[in-house]
Amino acid sequence: MERVRIGIVGIGDISGIYLDNLTKRFKDAIEIVGVCDLVREKAERAVEKYNIPKLYETMYDLFADESIELVLNLTRPYEHFEVSKAALLAGKHVYSEKPLGATFEEGKELVKIAEEQNLRIGGAPDTFLGGGIQTCRKLIEDGYIGMPVGASAFMVCRGHESWHPDPEFYYKHGGGPMMDMGPYYISALVNLLGGIKQVSGMTKISFPQRKITSQPHCGEIIDVDVPTYVTGMMAFESGVIGTIFTTFDVYKAEVPHIEIYGSEGTLSVPDPNTFGGPIRLYRPSKGEFLEFPIVFDYVDNSRGLGLFEMAQALRKGEKAKTSSNLTYHVLEVMTGFERSANMGEHVTIESVFELLPMNK
Secondary structure: OOOEEEEEEOOOOOHHHHHHHHHOOOOOOEEEEEEEOOOHHHHHHHHHHHOOOEEOOOHHHHHOOOOOOEEEEOOOHHHHHHHHHHHHHOOOEEEEOOOOOOOHHHHHHHHHHHHHHOOOEEEOOOHHHOHHHHHHHHHHHOOOOOOEEEEEEEEEOOOOOOOOOOHHHHHOOOOOHHHHHHHHHHHHHHHHHOOEEEEEEEEEOOOOEEEOOOOOOOOOEEEOOOOOEEEEEEEEOOOOEEEEEEEOOOOOOOOOOEEEEEOOEEEEEOOOOOOOOOEEEEEOOOOEEEEEOOOOOOOOOOOOHHHHHHHHHHHHOOOOOOEHHHHHHHHHHHHHHHHHHHHOOOEEOOOOOOOOOOOO
16 A cells, blocks of 8 residues: 655644654554655754654655645644645645644634635544553443443642743643643544533632643743633533543542443443553452453553554545544534633533544
8 A cells, every 4th residue: 555645834843753653563554755844943853863754944845846746744733724724725635633623613713715716624632542541432332331420530630830941832821730741641432432412511710820840941930821710511412421621730649541431330440641541440249349351452652553554544535534534523523611600601512522543
């Protein structure tokens, strides 16, 4: 099968694992034609280290290269929309890091443009394709916990200013705990339980300013522009009721990443920011949580797996699991929590998520 030729925009922190995996484990389906970054030195280092043929001065030069079929957008969240839009208008398919856009309106416009151009747009996260969550889905579909009735998800940390080299954007437009980490949790939940039809939420900014203690910006003050304490309720199409809590305001908590509650047991789902385990299953007959073995591939850091899956789907003319069917639905759900909080009422989700078959 002919490889899909891609160009990469943005050579930041996340690009390293993508470049490693795309040039090694997924190289049979993907060929990197070239890269570009606003900081030219970053692109130069990537070209040298990974033997990439081309370095473009601007993203528009990359988009103008007719040999490139698909653009991998690894820019910062608030830049995703402009980069993806320009790529689509240049006739390229797009795979973007999460989230699809910084607002629901941005996501809606990108999906509309893609449909009008007869192009594909999708993106991260792809961790739900890993062995851990795929095994959890099989357990649910095989009836190990009976009929699912509820779910809970928790993403709790004290923020990024104590360790990240450039943490400011996490507290600006397109950032915050829900937009940063919510994609992993919501993507996992809908791939385990199906689409979401209604949400409600409450949000706040607990600390209007943050002091950076990591290098090289130690001592600088960040003005916080987005909610850093977000709680939400989700009504799934299946009838399941779920809760989610994401925060950059809490030092530590003893809570699970994700739990799925069924009529015959409870499933403890592994960290959705990883591809592996552990998976823990509670059945009344056992009286305790027991670890369950992973029965699917991809348990290590397999970022790029979603792009690999999209490339294969593109060549085969099939639906991709990491398409806008997922990323747009997830974006609408995430932004729905803040819209609900601002309006003081439930928000109905417009997009309909189609749950595709599991990995083979």
